[in-house]
Amino acid sequence: MHFPIKRFFSYYRPYLPLFVTVLITAFIVSGITLVLPLLVRYITKDVLEGDLSVALHKVYWIGGIMLALVVIQNLGTYFVDYKGHEVGARMESDIRSELFQHLQKLSFSFYDKEKTGQLMSRVTNDLFLLAELYHHGPEDYVKYFVRFVGAFVILFFINVPLTLAVFLFLPVIGFLSLYFNKKENEALRRNKERIADINAQLEDTLSGIRVVKTFANEQVEIHKFNRENLRFLESRRNTYKVEATFYNSIQILIQLITITVVVFGSASIVNQTLDLADLITFLLYVGYMVEPIQRLTHMSTQFQEGITGFQRFMEIMNLKPDVESQKDAVKLSEVEGEILINKVSFRYESHLAPVFSNLSLHIKPGEYVALVGPSGAGKTTLCSLIPRFYDVTEGKVQLDGVDIRKLDLNDLRNEIGVVQQDVYLFAGTVMENVRYGNSEATDEEVVAAAKQANAHDFIMDLPNGYHSDIGQRGVKLSGGQKQRLSIARVFLKNPSILILDEATSALDNESEGVIKESLESLAKGRTTIVIAHRLSTIRNAERIIVLTNEGIVEEGTHDALLSRNGAYAQLYNKQFELQY
Numbered sequence: 001m002h003f004p005i006k007r008f009f010s011y012y013r014p015y016l017p018l019f020v021t022v023l024i025t026a027f028i029v030s031g032i033t034l035v036l037p038l039l040v041r042y043i044t045k046d047v048l049e050g051d052l053s054v055a056l057h058k059v060y061w062i063g064g065i066m067l068a069l070v071v072i073q074n075l076g077t078y079f080v081d082y083k084g085h086e087v088g089a090r091m092e093s094d095i096r097s098e099l100f101q102h103l104q105k106l107s108f109s110f111y112d113k114e115k116t117g118q119l120m121s122r123v124t125n126d127l128f129l130l131a132e133l134y135h136h137g138p139e140d141y142v143k144y145f146v147r148f149v150g151a152f153v154i155l156f157f158i159n160v161p162l163t164l165a166v167f168l169f170l171p172v173i174g175f176l177s178l179y180f181n182k183k184e185n186e187a188l189r190r191n192k193e194r195i196a197d198i199n200a201q202l203e204d205t206l207s208g209i210r211v212v213k214t215f216a217n218e219q220v221e222i223h224k225f226n227r228e229n230l231r232f233l234e235s236r237r238n239t240y241k242v243e244a245t246f247y248n249s250i251q252i253l254i255q256l257i258t259i260t261v262v263v264f265g266s267a268s269i270v271n272q273t274l275d276l277a278d279l280i281t282f283l284l285y286v287g288y289m290v291e292p293i294q295r296l297t298h299m300s301t302q303f304q305e306g307i308t309g310f311q312r313f314m315e316i317m318n319l320k321p322d323v324e325s326q327k328d329a330v331k332l333s334e335v336e337g338e339i340l341i342n343k344v345s346f347r348y349e350s351h352l353a354p355v356f357s358n359l360s361l362h363i364k365p366g367e368y369v370a371l372v373g374p375s376g377a378g379k380t381t382l383c384s385l386i387p388r389f390y391d392v393t394e395g396k397v398q399l400d401g402v403d404i405r406k407l408d409l410n411d412l413r414n415e416i417g418v419v420q421q422d423v424y425l426f427a428g429t430v431m432e433n434v435r436y437g438n439s440e441a442t443d444e445e446v447v448a449a450a451k452q453a454n455a456h457d458f459i460m461d462l463p464n465g466y467h468s469d470i471g472q473r474g475v476k477l478s479g480g481q482k483q484r485l486s487i488a489r490v491f492l493k494n495p496s497i498l499i500l501d502e503a504t505s506a507l508d509n510e511s512e513g514v515i516k517e518s519l520e521s522l523a524k525g526r527t528t529i530v531i532a533h534r535l536s537t538i539r540n541a542e543r544i545i546v547l548t549n550e551g552i553v554e555e556g557t558h559d560a561l562l563s564r565n566g567a568y569a570q571l572y573n574k575q576f577e578l579q580y
C-alpha cells in the first residue's frame with residue numbers, strides 16, 4: 001500500500017506550536033546533557049591543574065552553573081515527557097474519533113464482513129501504538145541525534161585515535177541491533193497475534209456464557225482458553241529470550257568498549273598523548289554514543305508498529321460507505337407511505353446468486369400487508385431494501401413516487417420503524433433505551449410511548465421504575481419485556497412506515513397476545529409490512545404476499561389464497577398439520 005505521508009503528518013497540524021516547543025526543549029535538554037561532562041572536564045583539567053589560588057572561586061562558579069543547568073534540564077525533561085505524551089494522546093484521540101465517525105457511516109455490507117473483535121483492536125491498541133510513534137519518533141530522533149553527533153565531535157576533539165577505536169565497535173553494535181531488531185519484531189508480531197486470539201476466544205466465550213452454562217460446557221471453554229493462554233505464554237517467553245540475549249550482547253560490547261578505552265587511554269597517558277581528565281571525560285561520553293545505536297532497535301520497532309497502526313487505520317478510512325446520502329437530496333414534506341418496489345434485483349456481495357430478480361410490489365399508503373414464505377426466501381432482505389440497509393442491484397424502490405436513493409438517508413430512515421425478532425437494547429436504563437427512538441422526547445413522552453406499548457406496568461414494577469438499569473443487552477428483562485421496550489421505542493419515533501419482522505416469533509403465547517395488541521395499535525395509520533412465521537397471526541391482513549425462491553408467487557386475502565389452493569395453502573396446511 002502506498003503510504004499516505006501527507007495525511008500522516010496532517011494530524012500534527014493543530015498541535016504544531018506546542019509540539020515544536022517540545023522538540024526545541026528536547027534539543028536544549030540534550031545539549032545540556034552534552035555540556036555537563038565538559039564542565040567536569042574543565043574543573044578537573046583547567047581549574048584544578050591551573051592557578052590554585054583562584055581555583056576554589058572558579059569551582060563554586062562552575063558548580064553554580066551546573067546546578068542551574070541541571071534545574072533547566074530537569075524542568076525541560078518534565079515538559080517534554082508531559083507535553084510530548086499529551087500531544088501524542090491528543091492526536092490519538094483525534095484519529096480515534098475520526099475512525100469511530102467513519103465506522104458509524106459504513107454500511108451493513110461492511111459489518112457483514114468484519115469481525116467486531118478485530119475492529120476493536122484497531123480502535124484501541126493500534127492507535128495507541130500510533131500515538132507513541134507520533135511523539136516519541138521525532139523526540140527520540142532529536143535527542144539521540146544531538147547526543148550521538150555531539151559526543152562524536154567532542155570525543156574527536158579530545159583524542160582522535162581513541163575515538164576511532166571506539167568507532168570500530170559501532171558497526172558491530174549496529175549489525176547486532178539490526179539482527180535482533182528483526183527477531184524482536186517477529187516475536188512482537190506473534191505476541192500481537194496471540195493476544196488477538198485470546199481476545200477473540202474471550203469475546204466468544206463471554207458473549208455466549210449463557211449457552212456455555214446451559215450445555216454445562218465450562219470445562220470445554222476452560223480447555224480452549226488455556227490452550228490460547230499457553231500459546232501466548234510461549235510467544236512471550238520467546239520474546240523475552242530474544243530481548244535478554246540482545247541486551248546482554250550490547251552490554252558485553254559496551255563493557256568491551258569501556259575496557260578498550262581504559263586500556264588504550266591509560267597507555268596513551270603513559271605515552272603522554274592523553275591526560276587523566278580527558279580519559280574520564282572520554283568514558284563519560286562513550287555511553288552517549290553507544291546509547292543511540294542501542295536505542296535504534298526500540299525506535300524501529302516503535303516505528304514499525306506505529307506505521308502498521310496508521311495503515312490499518314487508513315484501510316478503514318479509505319472504505320466508502322456503500323449506501324450514502326445524496327448531496328442535493330429531495331425533501332418530502334408530508335410522507336404518505338406509498339412504497340413501490342419496481343423490477344428490483346438484489347444480490348449480497350458475498351453471494352453469486354441473487355436473492356431475487358425483477359421483483360415488483362406496490363404497497364398503498366396506510367396499507368397493512370403480510371409477507372410470508374419459506375425461510376430463506378428473502379423476506380427480511382426485501383424489507384431491508386426499504387430503509388436502504390442495502391441498495392438494490394437493479395431496479396428501484398420508491399417512496400411516495402421518489403426513488404429512495406434521491407432522499408436524504410436520515411430523513412428516509414426516520415420514516416421507517418422496524419421491530420424484529422432479535423431485540424437489541426443498550427446497557428443503561430429503561431428511560432435511555434426508549435428515548436433511543438427520539439432523543440428529543442421528554443420524560444412524559446417516553447412514559448406515554450411505554451403505555452402505548454403495554455410496557456408501563458412492568459416498568460413500574462422494576463426496582464427503580466424508568467431509571468432501572470436493564471443490564472448489558474437488557475439481560476435483566478424477559479424476552480417479552482425487551483420486545484415491549486423496542487416497540488415503545490418505535491412509538492416514540494413515530495414513523496409513517498412500519499416493518500414487523502417476525503416480531504412475535506420468539507415469544508410465548510401469553511406475551512404474544514399482549515404484544516400483538518400493542519403492535520396493532522402501533523400499525524394504525526401507518527403503512528405496515530408484517531413478516532410472520534405463524535400464519536395464524538396474519539389472517540386478517542388486507543393483503544398477503546407469498547414470496548418464495550421464485551419471487552412473488554401469489555397475493556390476495558387469506559380466504560382467496562386458501563381457495564386458490566396454491567403455495568399459500570400449502571404453507572398453511574403444513575403448519576396446520578404440525579400443530580395438530
Ligand code: ADP
Nearest residue numbers: 112348350355374375376377378379380381382
Ligand atoms: P427470510 O427472511 O425470508 O428467511 P432472508 O432475507 O433472511 O430470508 O435471507 C435470504 C437469503 O439471503 C438467504 O439465503 C440468506 O442466507 C441470505 N442472506 C441473508 N442475509 C445475508 C447477509 N447479510 N449476507 C449474505 N447473505 C445473506
Ligand code: MG
Nearest residue numbers: 379380381501
Ligand atoms: Mg427473515
